[in-house]
Amino acid sequence: MSTTPRAQSSKGMNNIVVFVLLFVFVVGAILVIRKFLNPAPDISFAPYGDPYSSKTDFAQVEYQFPLTAEQRMKLTPKNIQKFDQEQVDQIYARLTAGPIPDGPHDGDLFFPKGITGRARLAEILGKVKGLAAGLELEKLTILGRALWKGKVFYRDQRVLRNRIDHLELLAEFFPNPAEEAKVREISANGKTDQLYFPAKLYCGQSLMDSRRESIIIDYAFTDEIEGYHEIPDKLAGREGFLIRDEVRMVRPGFYLGRAYMGDGFLLNFTVYNDAAAKAGSDAFAKTGKPAAEDCWVGPQKLAANQ
Amino acid sequence: MKYVIRLGLSIASATLLTAATDTYKGSQCEDPKLSPAQQAGCKIWFYATAGNGRFHTYVLPQRLPVLLNWYRVLNSRERPDRFGAWGIINDPDCCTPGAKGCARKSLAETYGMDYCPGDDELLKYVGKAGYRDPACDFQDAPADPKDPHKGQRESNCSLEFGTSSGAMGIRKFPNPRFDPEKWRKLNGGSENWNGFTALVKPDTFHSKLRDASIEPPFYFGMSCGACHIAFDPLNPPKDAANPKQENLKGAIGNQYTNVTAIMASGEATNSPLWRIFNYVRAGTVDTSAFPHDFTGNPGTPNAIINFDKRPDFADEDLVKWYKADHCASGADPKTCWCEPGRNNKCWERRHKLASDPMDPNSPVKHILKGAEDSVGLLEAIQRVYINIGSCSEPCWLNHLTNFFVVDPAQRGFGQTPFNIGQCRRDCPNFRAIEDRLPEIGAFLVSQRPTDLYAARGLKSNDELAAQLDKEFGVGSVKQGQQIFADNCARCHSSQKPDASGSFANVDFRAADSNGMRVDFLSNDQAQQVSSIGTNRSRALHSNHMQGRVWEEYGSITMRSRPPDPNIPDPSDGGRGYYRSTTLLSAWAQAPFMHNNAIGPEICGKPKNKTNDFYYSPYVDANDKPLPNPPPCWAYDPSVAGRFKLFKASMDELLTPPEKRPRKVTLLNEDIVIEAGPKIWDPIAKKQVILRIAIPAGTPQAKVGNLLYKQIIDDLTLSVTNFEALKTKLKDEQAAKEVRGMVDEFVGSIDAPMRVLDKHDRLITKYYMTSTDFWENAGHPFGTGLSDREKKALTAFVATL
Known part of the structure; x- marks a missing residue:
């Protein structure tokens, strides 16, 4: 066997490692701060250990520990970050897609907590000489958190765009941002964001829990969507990071998401719309059921609802 | 229901004996010689998808993710070429719109597909909800009065028949999510799928099929018949592309199927997924491609004949679910469960005791090549439905390996056991099949050998x-x-020798009082693979081991088999065995061995050369491709064609292995893997990507059998906990070598395969499931006979 590299450079590979190291750093920083600010609600979880084989099958998790409407109503975009990754996964698996959201949603992201593998992999990659040099943590952190402000769902068009602030911080990553033509903007809560990274919106397979569909936010064919700007939108598409998100509804107006990069799990995120939350909460608290299920809920949930 | 199988068998025995001379002219399932139970079982076998249409439409491309291009496989324009390309058997009752006698005149009416019975109704529901599946009108056979469940069955609608796709065993369903306007805009009309299947950049992304926002007009599902329906050796078609119903039989096993090529038909041929899923020769299928175990092990669909004479294994130690009419109050539903809304329709899971009689409904037989499906015949049938995608979403996929998870702490790193009780509880399709397994079993055990004398129109075996x-x-x-x-x-006999151990006086064609042959022509005993010597990859199939996906379908006895001490690969947990194969109707079953590798290579020679997947596996002693390999033999299901192939295959079988034309399938083009995402390099001002090419000429099994996740994990462990790695490998030098590889990878991070090559010995010892790449090796028995004796043996086997 041999290898035929194409257009790669050791600097480029170093950047992969920088990325991984950055994730570890950001996870630590975020979690330490939030640990004290947002206590986690009382939710039951199936027992689990470190190896994959020790984790209880999601079907059994849901059968034994169904999430109640009361528990879901207590979850917030902040306190859900309190849980470790397996707990987040068990919460996600007990949700359904609910209705495909509409309108602007505030976003937040959080990296996996309690997964040793990423840290271990980073340790390996961290052996590359000189990788620590040139770390531009501040800029890369901005990429991950300060840049992304949320999502705007265009439910009727089955399209989504991301709310981006301070695109100029990406200037170093793009040859000529001045080429940018008209950019969509949206104002919400007294703040204006630019809209980039359009994606297709549909019901599809969850890459973690197969038992029911999730709402998929797919950037692979971002170039087919009206308002596409090659710079920077291509970055998320099939010639870029190949990003694919999936979300399920925690409660009205509040969705928990998972972002994938090239089919590999990257991070968790939440999107939240306060108006939708207020409008739908009373009914949800009473029934425990979403206003609609736009996606396939699978037979286990169907049977449970009967 | 207790005696449905055996009762059905006795009825069949009196009738099917005359099948050779009294061929029914319609579909096999309508044959009045079959009992009602057998007819019902036959229809389920032929038509029931049990919900796997969603698997092929959504799960396969999005979750696994493997692209299946149904238009490439089934478009009606290429109906005459399907058999040559894919081994598909055309449904005689379907036609190409616009062809003479076809009720539909335009391909646009059927979205480019065949027009088949039931489509007038089905086509009304493309893009709409409310389709009533023909399975809802399926007539169940009367229940056995002794059935503990008193005939309570899941709704027959959940069998999900749909209508024929034009290919036997492939069924279609209207997609209620389909948007006809969007579709017409994408494809420039409705008569083709060209926009939906278009190629896109970059090359490794390959196809517009990956755009899951687009809903096709149909779901396509598969029944068991997709691999098992075959041309009747007694009554083959004059034109293989245009058979008649009387040419088809449901349990023979399609010797020409290329079903894994169908599954990956939307992938580029240089993609790793194409290689993983299409790692086969014609007539074989790797049934652990989806429940992947990193062991490329394609095998033939077994010919299902004389199963009632197949040896039973009453002493097999096992745990399984048994039908019950109640559960004790407060029983744990993991061990006893009654279906809600039913009248004492319960199941009890328990360990079989030595004093237990073998379940007469489901005798333990050694069904798979390594005797892995070993808790009961009916459970073995049920497992096949799951393995072809039924209940994949609610029950199966969360237990499978995810190719992209390399962290052993994350779900999906490896398999976990499929849970029969959970699936029964959560998936109506599972119950729909399970409640009718006795009928399916009754059909299968009614199938008889196909004798060469009958195929030749002779009156007797003496002639x-x-x-x-x-x-x-x-x-x-x-x-x-x-x-x-x-x-x-x-x-190769299920009869007993005399007291001296001799079979000299055994009549291998002996019949019982009903005229049925009593010999299965195999003892069905599992033997260590080294004693047979054939390619061992299939024997090392690991999905029935403890902790793996099919654990609940393997017996304790099977998993307790000792490892094979004479092979270098891991063979614990029950791996490393082949059971003897039956020689019934061997004249019609060539080429030979579990992988069809002993005998001439066969090929379909389709007119559309882009669908010609054959390439020579013949190599020299150094495993380099032969410049002038023997040509492949064109598919020929005629009696004469089968016999000619049988003779050539017997000739190779009786040739000493080292003198056979050696076969090792090599990559015929580079496999291209893009590892990780594209990264923007702000210094070089360009995106960079790690692209790995595995070069043409590499043994295909060397790729398919590589435990790459274990390599990554051990590389990590060598840094984080070297002592743990030493303990794991039981070899300090090996652990040190792994540790050294870390630095080598770091030093040439863009050329990882070069590092693997350098450490080939370490890799083959610790990180491959099977290091046997020689496909037509082994089975030296009889190779020492004289030429005269070999001819005589060939002549006799032809009579079996």
Whole structure:
């Protein structure tokens, strides 16, 4: 066997490692701060250990520990970050897609907590000489958190765009941002964001829990969507990071998401719309059921609802 | 229901004996010689998808993710070429719109597909909800009065028949999410799928099929018949592309199927997924491609004949679910569960005791090549439905390996056991099949051998023997019988030898009082693979081991088999065995061995060369491709064609392995893997990507059998906990070598395969499931016979 590299450079590979190291750093920083600010609600979880084989099958998790409407109503975009990754996964698996959201949603992201593998992999990659040099943590952190402000769902068009602030911080990553033509903007809560990274919106397979569909936010064919700007939108598409998100509804107006990069799990995120939350909460608290299920809920949930 | 199988069998025995001379002219399932239970079972076998249409439409491309291009496989324009390309058997009841006699005149009416019975109704619901599946009108056979469940069955609608796709065993369903306007805009009309299947950049992304926001007009599902329906050796079609119903039989096993190529038909041929899923030769399928175990092990669909005479294994130690009419109050639903809304329709899971009689409904037989499906015949049938995608979403996929998870702490790193109780509880399709397994079993055990004498239109086997003696030499058949008794019957007979251990006086064609042959022509005993010597990858299949996906379908006895001490690869947990195969109707089953590798290569030679997947596996002693390999033999299901292939295959089988034309499938083009995402390099001002190419000429099994996740994990462990790695590998030097590889990877991070090559010995010892790449090796039995004796043996086996 041999290898035929194409257009790669050791600097480029170093950047992969920088990325991984950055994730570890950001996870630590975020979690330490939030640990004290947002206590986690009382939710039951199936027992689990470190190896994959020790984790209880999601079907059994849901059968034994169904999430109640009361528990879901207590979850917030902040306190859900309190849980470790397996707990987040068990919460996600007990949700359904609910209705495909509409309108602007505030976003937040959080990296996996309690997964040793990423840290271990980073340790390996961290052996590359000189990788620590040139770390531009501040800029890369901005990429991950300060840049992304949320999502705007265009439910009727089955399209989504991301709310981006301070695109100029990406200037170093793009040859000529001045080429940018008209950019969509949206104002919400007294703040204006630019809209980039359009994606297709549909019901599809969850890459973690197969038992029911999730709402998929797919950037692979971002170039087919009206308002596409090659710079920077291509970055998320099939010639870029190949990003694919999936979300399920925690409660009205509040969705928990998972972002994938090239089919590999990257991070968790939440999107939240306060108006939708207020409008739908009373009914949800009473029934425990979403206003609609736009996606396939699978037979286990169907049977449970009967 | 207790005696449905055996009762059905006795009915069949009195009727099917005349099948050779009294061929029913319609569909096999309508044959009045079948009992009602057998007819019902036949229809389920032929038509039921049990919900796997969603698997092929959504799960396969999005979750696994493997692209299946149904238009490439089933478009009606290429109906005449399907058999050659994919081994598909065309449904005689379907037609190409616009063809003479076809009720539909335009391909746009059927979205480019065949027009089949039931489509007038089905086509009304493309893009709409409310379709009533034809399975809802399926007539169940009367329940056995002794059935503990009193005939309570899941709704027959959940069998999900749909209508024919035009290919036997592939069924179609209207997609209610389909948007006709969007579709027409994408494809420039409705008569083709060209926009939906278009190629896109970059090359490794390959196809517009990955755009899951687009809903196709149909779901396509598969029944068991997709691999098992075959041309009747007794009554083959005059034109293989245009068979008639009477040419088809449901349990023979399609010897020409290329079903894994169908599954990956939307992938580029240089993609790793194409190689993983299309790692086969014609007539075989790797049934652990989806429940992947990193062991490329394609095998033939077994011919299901004379199953009632197949040996039972009453002493097999096992745990399984048994039908019950109640559960004790407060019983744990993991061990006893009653279906809600039913009248005492319960199941009890328990350990079989030595004092237990074998379940007469579901005798334990050694079904798979390594005898892995070993808790009961009916459970073995049910497992096949799951393995072809039924209940994949609610029950199966969360237990499978995810190719992209390399962290052993994350779900999906490896398999976990499929849970029968959970699936029964959560998936109506599972219950719909399970509640009708006795009928399916009744159909399957009614299938009889296909005798060459009958295929040739002769009155008796004696007449055949006379013909064979004329061809192979006077007295050949009689002499061959003695050679068989002395050299083969020890494994290839289910009858007992005399007190001295001799089979000399055994009549291998003996019949019982009903005229049914009593010999299964295999003892079905599992033997260590080294004692047989054939390619061992299939024997090392690991999905029935403890902790793996099919754990609940394997017996404790099976998993307790000792490892094979004479092979270098891991063979614990029950791996490393083959059971003897039956030689019933061997004349119609060539090429030979579990992987069809002993005998001439066969190929379909389709007119559309982009669908010609054959390439030569013939290599020299150094495993380099032969410049002028033997040509492949074109598919020929005629009696003469099968017999010619049988003779050539017997000739190779009886040739010493080292003198056979050696076969090792090599990559015929580079495999391209893009590892990780594209990264923007702000210094070089360009995106960079790690692109790995595995070069043409690499043994395909070397790729498919590589435990790459274990390599990554051990590389990590060598840094984080070297002592743990030493303990794991039980070899300090090996652990040090792994540790050294870390630095080598770091030093040449863009060329990882070069590092693997350098450490080939370490890789083959610790990180491959099977290091056997020689496909037509082994089974040296009989190779020492004289030429005359070999001819005689060939003549006799032809009579079996």
